[in-house]
Amino acid sequence: MLRNTPAFILNPLQALGRYSQLLFHAFGAIPEFGTYRKNLWEQMVRIGVESLPIVMMAAAFSGAVTTVQTSYQLVFPLIPKGIIGAIVVPSMILELGAVVTGFILAGRVGARIAAELGTMRVTEQIDALEAMGLNSIGYLIVPRVVAGIVMFPVLYVAACFVGIGGGMLVGDLGGFVPIGEFVDGAREFFQPFDPLFGVIKSLVFGFTITSISCFKGYYTKGGAEGVGRATTQAAVASCVFLLLADLVLAVILL
Amino acid sequence: MISVQQINKSFGQKHVLKDVSLDIPEGETLAIIGRSGSGKSVLMKHIIGLMQPDSGRVFVDGVNINDISYAELRRVRQHFGVLFQGGALFDSMNSFENVAFPLRTFTSMNESEVRNVVQECLSMVELEDVGLKMPSELSGGMQKRVALARAVALRPRYILYDEPTSGLDPETSNTIDELIKNLANQLNVTSIVVTHDMHSVLNIADRAAFIYEGRMHWTGTMDELHKSKDEILTAFVTANEYKIGV
Numbered sequence: 001m002l003r004n005t006p007a008f009i010l011n012p013l014q015a016l017g018r019y020s021q022l023l024f025h026a027f028g029a030i031p032e033f034g035t036y037r038k039n040l041w042e043q044m045v046r047i048g049v050e051s052l053p054i055v056m057m058a059a060a061f062s063g064a065v066t067t068v069q070t071s072y073q074l075v076f077p078l079i080p081k082g083i084i085g086a087i088v089v090p091s092m093i094l095e096l097g098a099v100v101t102g103f104i105l106a107g108r109v110g111a112r113i114a115a116e117l118g119t120m121r122v123t124e125q126i127d128a129l130e131a132m133g134l135n136s137i138g139y140l141i142v143p144r145v146v147a148g149i150v151m152f153p154v155l156y157v158a159a160c161f162v163g164i165g166g167g168m169l170v171g172d173l174g175g176f177v178p179i180g181e182f183v184d185g186a187r188e189f190f191q192p193f194d195p196l197f198g199v200i201k202s203l204v205f206g207f208t209i210t211s212i213s214c215f216k217g218y219y220t221k222g223g224a225e226g227v228g229r230a231t232t233q234a235a236v237a238s239c240v241f242l243l244l245a246d247l248v249l250a251v252i253l254l
Numbered sequence: 255m256i257s258v259q260q261i262n263k264s265f266g267q268k269h270v271l272k273d274v275s276l277d278i279p280e281g282e283t284l285a286i287i288g289r290s291g292s293g294k295s296v297l298m299k300h301i302i303g304l305m306q307p308d309s310g311r312v313f314v315d316g317v318n319i320n321d322i323s324y325a326e327l328r329r330v331r332q333h334f335g336v337l338f339q340g341g342a343l344f345d346s347m348n349s350f351e352n353v354a355f356p357l358r359t360f361t362s363m364n365e366s367e368v369r370n371v372v373q374e375c376l377s378m379v380e381l382e383d384v385g386l387k388m389p390s391e392l393s394g395g396m397q398k399r400v401a402l403a404r405a406v407a408l409r410p411r412y413i414l415y416d417e418p419t420s421g422l423d424p425e426t427s428n429t430i431d432e433l434i435k436n437l438a439n440q441l442n443v444t445s446i447v448v449t450h451d452m453h454s455v456l457n458i459a460d461r462a463a464f465i466y467e468g469r470m471h472w473t474g475t476m477d478e479l480h481k482s483k484d485e486i487l488t489a490f491v492t493a494n495e496y497k498i499g500v
Contacts, residue, residue: 120344133331134359
């Protein structure tokens with residue numbers, strides 16, 4: 001029956017099966033986590049600390065642009081300027097902080113993970129780990145995924161602060177809205193659930209990006225071309241599933 | 255002792271190993287020979303459980319490694335040292351860290367003990383001074399020697415060599431052959447060498463197993479190899495001799 005199934009149905013199902021299998025083995029390796037702890041710190045630095053400058057820069061510009069555009073679209077003499085803060089702050093917390101960080105990490109971290117693991121696969125380094133008696137999934141994948149889940153919310157929070165700060169600053173310096181009015185507007189419409197929603201979203205994004213990239217890299221086939229293909233697929237698939245997760249979470253939680 | 259029993263393995267439509275059986279007694283150096291693509295490396299990966307056969311079994315010290323849990327398989331693998339074709343050194347670590355890696359991961363040695371063992375392993379492969387060099391700074395032959403030092407760090411009972419001399423110049427190939435012979439004697443290990451280099455086989459092996467079109471075509475000692483009248487085997491051996499100008 002499988003032989004008659006079209007490839008466009010069979011291939012994604014096969015990929016889903018292998019991805020689930022990989023996650024199953026990764027969860028199975030958690031009890032041995034002590035062995036891989038050193039690797040976790042290294043990955044947290046690579047995924048989190050090293051991504052911080054680019055995430056902050058992108059967030060600052062996003063906040064600034066959102067302020068300018070909101071001002072262009074909404075500010076009329078009858079509408080209080082504080083509305084800008086009321087729109088920019090939730091936009092950053094609910095959507096932009098997590099999504100901008102997600103896209104940057106999909107490109108920067110996702111591609112890097114896939115390239116690293118892909119190269120290790122094609123140069124038999126993963127086989128060498130296995131041949132030594134090491135659990136390669138536990139050693140290579142668990143620390144990367146855990147580091148993604150831990151560091152993504154940290155980056156998200158930083159992105160929100162910098163984005164809101166950037167918006168506030170540009171609003172004030174550009175004469176769109178004074179800082180006081182921006183803050184008053186933001187306070188008036190602030191929902192305590194919004195930051196929690198953002199953090200939940202960033203946890204899911206961290207898991208999605210790192211697990212998909214690990215999957216693509218770990219199962220790389222072929223030489224340099226295979227590594228290139230895996231890297232591109234990791235970045236693209238991470239972005240696509242990030243958007244999908246964004247929609248699903250918004251529908252479920254908001 | 256390692257015993258391979260009627261292994262079959264296919265990749266898609268390609269039947270790579272066909273009913274392959276082989277016994278490798280303790281302390282022997284066995285060369286698995288055959289043309290490129292004949293299934294030698296696939297057989298080697300079955301011996302250490304990196305590949306699962308479609309049918310057939312592999313026994314290591316009486317344990318069927320195709321019928322044990324992953325945790326048990328990993329324990330069995332710790333008796334093996336493997337030299338991969340390209341060395342497979344971890345490129346994020348220098349030579350010292352590569353050799354130290356299995357010691358730090360699987361033993362409770364302190365750093366000074368690790369340092370001593372690493373130095374000992376590096377001197378076995380005559381590369382005492384490359385500890386701080388990254389794999390990318392080493393030549394192909396040096397990479398293989400560091401990989402060999404890493405393979406013997408845990409004092410394995412079995413060492414598998416996948417094409418240890420491929421891509422190396424004749425002089426470096428001879429050095430690797432000598433190292434394989436010395437390690438077999440010094441550490442009293444069982445060695446399995448996958449190669450198509452007959453010069454190397456004649457130099458190091460006690461016995462050879464010839465795979466032809468996925469089947470175990472011939473096995474025997476070096477003496478029997480010289481005297482064999484098997485046409486397919488002779489054609490393979492002579493082609494090699496011609497190539498090395500014997």
